[in-house]
């Protein structure tokens with residue numbers, strides 16, 4: 001059995017007297033897509049953000065490729081996020097004043113590794129080659145999510161964290177975006193943790209877990 005890409009253990013999050021989850025454990029393997037389901041308010045987004053140290057957890061350990069993420073200082077965490085993680089968040093939207101191409105190029109620029117050929121390749125892969133110079137406001141919801149996917153993958157992250165990537169799309173576009181994400185992950189061998197309310201999106205995952213009363217159960 002190969003070593004997991006990500007091993008999270010003992011994850012605990014409380015808000016005051018409310019315990020959102022306690023002693024959660026989770027593993028993800030290279031190339032695997034894991035869907036995280038659960039009712040609204042069950043703590044899915046908090047868990048996802050906690051795994052990336054975007055939100056502080058009360059306890060727990062998150063080991064990504066042998067490195068203990070939560071034990072790093074803030075700049076170490078930021079660097080690891082920049083280099084090894086990709087995010088597709090609804091709220092983490094594309095920057096409105098940058099055109100499509102510049103939005104997708106951003107993760108490479110932030111690492112000081114501009115790569116025009118790679119940006120073009122990702123734009124083509126998500127079917128936005130012709131919209132490269134368009135501003136986000138000129139795009140549809142489905143196109144915007146495809147920009148977000150291209151941006152999340154352009155720097156070849158080992159792990160993509162996706163929070164409701166199809167939440168505001170109609171079923172046909174949601175399906176298109178999910179299949180594209182799936183295909184790109186497969187081509188790049190990246191793992192993905194996908195928070196979703198959509199049974200259809202969850203079906204495309206390799207494994208499904210449900211966050212229920214602060215515990216993770218197979219779904």
Ligand SMILES: Nc1ncnc2c1ncn2[C@@H]1O[C@H](COP(=O)(O)OP(=O)(O)OP(=O)(O)O)[C@@H](O)[C@H]1O
Pocket residue numbers: 015020038039040041042043044045046047
């Ligand atoms: N800063 C905070 N202070 C107190 N409670 C919070 C805070 N942030 C989130 N919560 C609570 O934690 C719970 C889980 O929120 P979270 O967004 O993780 O749920 P979710 O499962 O992702 O929900 P949804 O599916 O609706 O997005 C909610 O009850 C929310 O009100």
